[in-house]
Amino acid sequence: MGLFTTVAGPLGAFTANTSTPVLITAYVASFIVVSIVLNVLKQLLFKNPNEPPIVFHWVPVIGSTISYGMDPYKFFFTNREKYGNVFTFILLGKKTTVCLDTKGNNFILNGKIKDVNAEEIYSPLCTPVFGKDVVYDCPNSKLMEQKRFVKFGLTQDALRSYVRLITQECEDFVKRHKDFKGQKGTFNVPKVMAELTIYTASRSLQGEEVRNKFNSSFADLYHDLDMGFSPINFMLPWVPLPHNRKRDAARNTMIQLYSEIVQKRRSGEAGKTGHDMIWHLMDCKYKDGTQVPDHEIAGIMIALLMAGQHSSSSTISWIMLRLATKPQLVEELLQEQKAVLGADLPEITYDDLSKLPLHAQVVRETLRMHAPIHSILRQVKQPMHVEGTPYVIPTSHSLLSSPGVSAIMPEYFHNPNVWDPHRWDSNLAEKLEAGDEDEEKIDYGWGTVSKGTNSPYLPFGAGRHRCIGEQFAYMQLQTILVAFVREFKIRNVDGSDRIVGTDYSSLFSRPLNPAVVEWERRNKEL
The missing domain is CATH 1.10.630.10 (Cytochrome P450)
Structure with a gap:
């Protein structure tokens, strides 16, 4: 006992003190590596067929936040090619399900209060300002x-x-x-x-x-x-x-x-x-x-x-x-x-x-x-089935609509990335809005509007x-x-x-x- 005490004297204390930062760094690095490995394995081995596919990402919590934040439209179109119009990505630790095209706009923007909620998403941001x-x-x-x-x-x-x-x-x-x-x-x-x-x-x-x-x-x-x-x-x-x-x-x-x-x-x-x-x-x-x-x-x-x-x-x-x-x-x-x-x-x-x-x-x-706004978010309040898919969006997810995506899709606009005011010469606006005439009208409390979102052009949003x-x-x-x-x-x-x-x-x-x-x-x- 005395021998070990003598050996662990001043020199031993010095060694312990100098190795502590190295050990901490090693533990942190190991933790990060293990987290990344487990995150990748989870994505590859534990896919839920009843939920939309998750955009592949290396780092948990951060997920796809950086690539989405740098260029949302590039992010949307790239993943639309891989996964279709409905997919989920990790946004600052939150599973966020994107629903694109006119059906996606309608699914989210016309959602009922019992199904989707805007206040929970935007109140933390807006209340301290307004x-x-x-x-x-x-x-x-x-x-x-x-x-x-x-x-x-x-x-x-x-x-x-x-x-x-x-x-x-x-x-x-x-x-x-x-x-x-x-x-x-x-x-x-x-x-x-x-x-x-x-x-x-x-x-x-x-x-x-x-x-x-x-x-x-x-x-x-x-x-x-x-x-x-x-x-x-x-x-x-x-x-x-x-x-x-x-x-x-x-x-x-x-x-x-x-x-x-x-x-x-x-x-x-x-x-x-x-x-x-x-x-x-x-x-x-x-x-x-x-x-x-x-x-x-x-x-x-x-x-x-x-x-x-x-x-x-x-x-x-x-x-x-x-x-x-x-x-x-x-x-x-x-x-x-x-x-x-x-x-x-x-x-x-x-x-x-x-x-x-x-x-x-x-x-x-x-x-x-x-x-002006590339993403419109809602919190899911009860499980929601996406029509035409096997997917059910759970309450742990947020929903994201991007009407700006349909406005630059070639399915609706010829040469969509070309700025050409003359494309509207031939009553294009009337044609795009014609579908609204047959849509159900509704008054949310501030005036009657079309309940539908069939138009791919919704610069001012839709719904309540x-x-x-x-x-x-x-x-x-x-x-x-x-x-x-x-x-x-x-x-x-x-x-x-x-x-x-x-x-x-x-x-x-x-x-x-x-x-x-x-x-x-x-x-x-x-």
Whole structure:
């Protein structure tokens, strides 16, 4: 005993201390190797024929998260070739079943509340941004009422007045913005369009008081809130990371700002001068007779501004970038305006927009190729059988729909990866939407819509969570397009037809930043 004690003296202690990190490293490496081996064996030997095939992956928990996150559409089409329209992949440890094509869209987007749930997926991400008691932080029935409030605030009279306001914002913007000084120059499209769309949306939807607050400090608050949509917040929205602390502070400040506007209006200090959404919500009541509380109005305003801002800024950016590859199409758009409205190009009106089909087709084609949201998720609430397959999706899975996939499938669109607004010349939109006429109609609480999803073109989703801002979005995008075509010629800096890649790093798809194009101011005398 004494001998062993002597041998294990200072030298033995030194050896133990120096070998500990090596042992720990060896244990960790062994654990990783064993985990990978067991994960591979599990996939090869224990396949469940009643569940969709699982995309092969080496590392457990991480699964296919990286390849999916880098390029979702490449991921979807690659695995569609291997497994068909229904397959499962591991997304941050969660089994996520993808259902593609129009049948997949219908299976998920038209799912019943008892079968699928959106709140469980999106509440951790959205509630810290929008606030309590709105959108996904309330029962679905209440959300449907909130959607009804917003939809019925977007009246034809309101939309008519918005065209003038958006046009004025565009004209003021190109006069004062530092990137549009002189007769020609360049601008970073994603950055500039994000700024313009938030000005136009805030002025039209939320009134002059809100628009006037969009100075540098308010823009910083918006940016801090926007960071709350970081993908990591799907799992860790509560972690006190720097961006989450800024998100929470920005949300509280913005709710206070909106609430102060509402209180000022309720007191009679602010006269009613327009059709903005704040005035409308102040008059709304839930079915039980309860008036919409001030903090809920504030939360809805934040949600309305941010949801519309992401999709609109992304889409108008893609429009500009695509037009820069086809300068001749910009001139064609100008000629359409002159032919329909007159060579003197009078101020555009809401009714004029419907007389400019090529402008509408530019927007429609851009939404087809560049859907703002590439993935729509739902939580499975009870086992669901996928029609036409032996598969039953268990409650441990999430479901993922991607309407953007069917919009770029050759089965529905000739040369789907070519941006061609003229593909819509021959009433293609009417043909795609014709199936809806025979579909059952349903009112989820915010207006009657088609229950079917037969069309491969669903840029605004479908079902109970379909975007209610569709009409406003088309109006806003077309109005901005009209204004820019009148003001500028646009082309790529090097004169090529190259287009930038897509940034999939957040919940919303958008052009990679920076993306610079060249502009030249038109001679107003022509």
